[in-house]
Amino acid sequence: MSYGYVQRRGQLQTYFDRTASDAWARLTSTEPVSKIRATVRAGRDTMRAAILGFLPADMSGLRLLDAGCGTGALSVAAAERGAEVVAVDLAATLVDLARQRLPSQLNGGRIDFRLGDMSDTALGDFDHVVAMDSLIHYNCEDVIEVLAGFADRTARSIIFTFAPRTPALSVMHAVGRVFPRADRAPAIEPVAESRLRRRFFAEPRFRGWALGRARLVTSGFYKSHALELRRL
Numbered sequence: 704m705s706y707g708y709v710q711r712r713g714q715l716q717t718y719f720d721r722t723a724s725d726a727w728a729r730l731t732s733t734e735p736v737s738k739i740r741a742t743v744r745a746g747r748d749t750m751r752a753a754i755l756g757f758l759p760a761d762m763s764g765l766r767l768l769d770a771g772c773g774t775g776a777l778s779v780a781a782a783e784r785g786a787e788v789v790a791v792d793l794a795a796t797l798v799d800l801a802r803q804r805l806p807s808q809l810n811g812g813r814i815d816f817r818l819g820d821m822s823d824t825a826l827g828d829f830d831h832v833v834a835m836d837s838l839i840h841y842n843c844e845d846v847i848e849v850l851a852g853f854a855d856r857t858a859r860s861i862i863f864t865f866a867p868r869t870p871a872l873s874v875m876h877a878v879g880r881v882f883p884r885a886d887r888a889p890a891i892e893p894v895a896e897s898r899l900r901r902r903f904f905a906e907p908r909f910r911g912w913a914l915g916r917a918r919l920v921t922s923g924f925y926k927s928h929a930l931e932l933r934r935l
């Protein structure tokens with residue numbers, strides 16, 4: 704992994720494990736939040752439903768990696784479809800919360816929570832990998848590197864989200880950098896969809912893979928784009 708990846712991963716661990724863990728716990732709960740955060744919560748719910756719509760309705764016997772699982776909502780939904788989930792995250796606080804929130808019944812599925820890096824090959828092989836809003840802080844080359852690593856050990860599909868680079872969003876991020884705040888999240892790295900697609904087709908490690916479904920979700924301050932990679 705690149706030096707930039709390792710450095711960014713360290714910032715994200717500090718941010719999600721400490722700086723923002725309370726805010727994140729609240730955002731992912733049903734407790735009231737500000738109007739702005741409510742739009743983000745609604746957008747994230749829509750995105751999670753869209754991603755689940757890309758996965759089989761019956762996941763009995765299928766292995767899924769929830770890469771950057773946070774507080775575990777997607778893992779629970781997949782396990783309730785019967786999947787054997789490995790849910791990995793850098794932030795111990797969020798993984799603990801995910802464990803506490805685990806429903807007593809998972810309909811035959813299982814979740815194995817792990818603390819660590821999503822790209823660790825020791826996590827094993829999978830039928831499906833989902834990285835919802837967990838690669839949005841890494842630059843395009845690092846995203847391609849992580850996805851290529853997943854491709855080596857995934858049998859069916861990889862679904863990930865990226866922050867689409869649009870002129871309006873670029874301006875917002877540029878303005879944001881002028882006003883640093885101590886508790887600011889590590890910058891989101893917007894990526895142009897055309898660049899991601901070009902890199903995908905140019906990368907030999909994606910031979911045998913095709914781009915599948917896509918879904919853009921915009922809700923207030925939340926803007927995220929899901930892309931599916933499918934093994935041919």
Ligand SMILES: C[S@@+](CC[C@H](N)C(=O)[O-])C[C@H]1O[C@@H](n2cnc3c(N)ncnc32)[C@H](O)[C@@H]1O
Binds near residue numbers: 770
């Ligand atoms: C925006 S949150 C999304 C969490 C969850 N996927 C969701 O949608 O609710 C991003 C998560 O990715 C995790 N993360 C970022 N980089 C990671 C890495 N290299 N390995 C494992 N987890 C990572 C962060 O710790 C954080 O919990």
